[in-house]
Amino acid sequence: MLELAGVSKRFVIRHNPSLDLKVRVLALFHPRHRERWQEVWALREVDVHLERGESLGLIGPNGSGKSTLLRIMAGILLPTRGRVAVSGTVAPMLELGVGFHPELTGRENLYLSTSLFGFGRRQTDALYDRIVAFAELRDFMDAPVKTFSSGMAMRLGFAVATHLEADILLVDEVLAVGDRAFQEKCLARMSEVRARGCSIVVVTHDLDLVRRFCDRACLVVEGRIVAEGAPDEVAARYCGGGVTAEPVHAF
Ligand SMILES: Nc1ncnc2c1ncn2[C@@H]1O[C@H](COP(=O)(O)OP(=O)(O)OP(=O)(O)O)[C@@H](O)[C@H]1O
Numbered sequence: 001m002l003e004l005a006g007v008s009k010r011f012v013i014r015h016n017p018s019l020d021l022k023v024r025v026l027a028l029f030h031p032r033h034r035e036r037w038q039e040v041w042a043l044r045e046v047d048v049h050l051e052r053g054e055s056l057g058l059i060g061p062n063g064s065g066k067s068t069l070l071r072i073m074a075g076i077l078l079p080t081r082g083r084v085a086v087s088g089t090v091a092p093m094l095e096l097g098v099g100f101h102p103e104l105t106g107r108e109n110l111y112l113s114t115s116l117f118g119f120g121r122r123q124t125d126a127l128y129d130r131i132v133a134f135a136e137l138r139d140f141m142d143a144p145v146k147t148f149s150s151g152m153a154m155r156l157g158f159a160v161a162t163h164l165e166a167d168i169l170l171v172d173e174v175l176a177v178g179d180r181a182f183q184e185k186c187l188a189r190m191s192e193v194r195a196r197g198c199s200i201v202v203v204t205h206d207l208d209l210v211r212r213f214c215d216r217a218c219l220v221v222e223g224r225i226v227a228e229g230a231p232d233e234v235a236a237r238y239c240g241g242g243v244t245a246e247p248v249h250a251f
């Protein structure tokens with residue numbers, strides 16, 4: 001379904017970039033005025049293989065490269081090196097707020113999201129009631145999304161992403177803002193779409209979710225997958241500390 005081979009991603013972070021011509025000319029003569037930049041390898045030589053109907057959990061410390069990996073899977077970022085092969089359609093539900101326009105209403109955002117996925121108006125009309133019922137937001141769909149709580153925005157995003165009938169669902173750290181009942185509902189929904197053959201990648205700090213839901217887990221540290229295998233074992237390694245970017249331990 002999804003295959004990443006030797007994927008590396010480099011970001012260049014520019015500190016205090018100046019567009020001021022005077023500063024730029026000065027910089028030619030005075031190093032002090034020169035722009036400082038820093039190179040970050042967010043991912044280094046990552047291999048991922050995802051089967052049809054399989055769910056994979058990505059765990060690891062802040063800044064270790066999980067979201068970058070998911071964005072590369074979604075095709076939102078291109079890898080600096082390596083190869084990405086995806087067969088089928090991808091429904092990404094990335095960090096909260098990404099993909100929603102705050103000034104547009106819930107209804108408008110719903111139609112916008114599905115159209116970006118390639119759905120026509122009629123196709124969305126046919127799904128609309130089911131999506132809204134799942135999100136339990138019927139009374140709020142004509143209010144701008146900027147008036148939604150983060151949990152409400154998550155409900156809408158999750159409901160849309162899981163009703164697109166995509167082949168691959170990518171979920172980045174969003175379930176945490178849902179209340180307990182809705183979290184359970186999301187898990188049930190993910191199990192449902194997985195049972196229909198959808199492959200799922202979940203990025204999360206909720207190790208219980210990974211243990212309960214995922215078939216397999218990867219521990220990402222400093223841009224590398226340092227452990228991969230049964231969720232229990234990988235989560236235990238993460239909790240056990242010593243999360244340095246050493247060679248892969250397969251469980
Ligand atoms: N657009 C960007 N420009 C520059 N650097 C970036 C960009 N996006 C990510 N990075 C860097 O890449 C590294 C990995 O970031 P990423 O967001 O993938 O981490 P993460 O594992 O998702 O962390 P978290 O658990 O906090 O969500 C970080 O060092 C971050 O600073």
Ligand SMILES: [Mg+2]
Nearest residue numbers: 066067068173
């Ligand atoms: Mg992240």
